[in-house]
Amino acid sequence: MCMEKSPWEKAIEFHGHSCPGLAIGYRVAEIAMKRLQEFRSADEELVAVVENDACGVDAVMLLTGCTLGKGNLIYRDLGKQVYTFGSRNGNRALRIAVNNTGQPDPEGAQLRKKVFGGTASPAEQVKFQLMQGRRIEEILHMPEEDFCQVREIDFSLPAKAQIFPSVECAQCGERVMEPRARLRDGKAVCLDCFNDYSRGW
Template identity: 40%
Template structure:
């Protein structure tokens, strides 16, 4: 991945989509680059890939969507709230897959202790304007470092092969017996003789 001062078209598009460049975005961009190279899949709007991300509310999710082309709307991006910096990519043509996990020794504080110290204050909304500006400026430099770091210092890669399942969408809909709203039939639950949508089936009566 080229440095922040020499963005590739994909990185430029990513920054425009996400709104700024940061460490999380840079890290996931490196992950996507590694995954597509390992699997021999070029960017074709995600048609040959499936991605599973094991964290939520992370900047890296945008990197996966823009660079790999995998999105929730296409049905080939799954986001799991596991709290891990782990990314799995599957070649849907042959089942070849990689799971890329952030290296246990990767430490933001070693790159920039000031950014590491300010991060909690900034994300909690308690930072002053000066602290916020300092954080943003230094984060750009952190991203630049991540974009040029040796990959073995960033993550580990596990290769494996998996069965490729074709995902089908349910176009047929039916009415929830309780709220009356229309629901995809494969999302209705049978409960006490009624066909209920997920929220209604989980409500205590």
């Protein structure tokens, strides 16, 4: 008999491996869905703004249903473990800032460096995996107030995703969405073929 996988197991399968970063995104998504009283977004009922491109974003996508393809996942390259979720149904939004979830001690940091550098012994690799497992369990089960700061915010939900016509780039011949095309010598070109003109402002 085949047992249904848990949401955490599905997140691991989607991401490719289990790690503390994935656990952070999983916990953030759980908190957001519970606080907003939302279910997984089938269309654009829920919007997520993520301020990093780390492992946790995969868990956010899987649990919330917010994806780039649907237009309800917005990526801001700020390098912060901060996530904003807006509900169109409830007209509410939350900003979740993850606290310091515990950095490895000096020994753990050195071990991590060896594992990712390919110089760790089999015993050291096992030790590292055990260390990672403990951190994952801590992240998934620590009290919410220790894990993050949650506050309700005023948030202007972005317009729903639109479908635009495409035009052919006069330079490379590839098709580009009309709002992303630029004019060069009176012809439409894609951003890759467009030589931007800037004088520093």
